Amino acid sequence: MDTRSIVPVLLYHRIAWSANDRYAVSPSSFASHLQAILGSGRTPLTISELAEFLRGTAAMKRKYIAITFDDGYAETLEAVVALTDLGLKATVYVTTGLIGSLGMLTPEQVQTLASMQGVEVGAHTVSHPYLDELGRTEVEQEVVRSRQTLQALGCMAGSFAYPHGAYDASVRAAVIEAGFGSAAGVKNALSHGRDDPWAIARYTVSQSTSLKQVTRLLEGRGAPLAWTHERLRTRAYRVARRFGRRVSFGTRF
Numbered sequence: 622m623d624t625r626s627i628v629p630v631l632l633y634h635r636i637a638w639s640a641n642d643r644y645a646v647s648p649s650s651f652a653s654h655l656q657a658i659l660g661s662g663r664t665p666l667t668i669s670e671l672a673e674f675l676r677g678t679a680a681m682k683r684k685y686i687a688i689t690f691d692d693g694y695a696e697t698l699e700a701v702v703a704l705t706d707l708g709l710k711a712t713v714y715v716t717t718g719l720i721g722s723l724g725m726l727t728p729e730q731v732q733t734l735a736s737m738q739g740v741e742v743g744a745h746t747v748s749h750p751y752l753d754e755l756g757r758t759e760v761e762q763e764v765v766r767s768r769q770t771l772q773a774l775g776c777m778a779g780s781f782a783y784p785h786g787a788y789d790a791s792v793r794a795a796v797i798e799a800g801f802g803s804a805a806g807v808k809n810a811l812s813h814g815r816d817d818p819w820a821i822a823r824y825t826v827s828q829s830t831s832l833k834q835v836t837r838l839l840e841g842r843g844a845p846l847a848w849t850h851e852r853l854r855t856r857a858y859r860v861a862r863r864f865g866r867r868v869s870f871g872t873r874f
């Protein structure tokens with residue numbers, strides 16, 4: 622594969638000091654990641670822009686990077702402002718049922734994000750379920766209603782992110798049916814030019830992710846490339862998850 626087509630897509634949750642949330646990345650670590658991203662010489666993209674490449678509508682002539690934030694924590698706005706001040710771009714996936722809750726983005730903050738240059742706001746369902754465990758009607762409601770809520774706030778909501786990275790063929794089809802032009806998975810892998818635009822590989826950056834590891838990802842190393850035999854891997858993961866739920870309760874992506 623042309624290494625130029627490898628695209629690290631970073632997934633952040635909260636940018637905050639927190640000893641008991643292992644997905645919270647401290648503001649100082651985050652700042653060092655942003656400097657590494659600038660130093661990598663990669664061109665920032667929103668997920669919708671990346672998806673255009675993956676759908677084959679444009680040639681990938683540079684090395685790219687995408688930065689995403691899931692769930693819609695209140696601290697996301699400040700982090701995205703810091704990032705855009707440096708000329709970078711971000712995609713923020715908001716769990717719409719949590720908008721306005723304690724510690725989460727308010728409707729006004731979601732609107733502010735959507736109005737910022739280089740920022741895309743996407744949907745992350747209403748209630749953050751494992752979509753591959755729901756019936757078809759429930760999946761449709763989670764997918765369609767989250768999009769409608771964001772659109773009512775003036776967001777394009779062109780992209781979707783699967784909570785916990787969990788999806789299967791019918792969930793993916795429901796996302797396409799709802800009108801989303803792209804979707805982000807998790808996979809903890811590097812995306813690339815032949816990745817699925819409706820299941821884009823991302824790498825979760827958590828409290829334990831070192832700057833060295835982030836730098837490796839920016840070099841297109843340090844994680845596998847997104848696989849192509851999607852369904853098999855997802856199914857195996859789901860079985861493992863059901864089996865391990867009692868001991869891994871509280872795990873999220």
Ligand SMILES: [Zn+2]
Binds near residue numbers: 691692745749785874
């Ligand atoms: Zn999430």
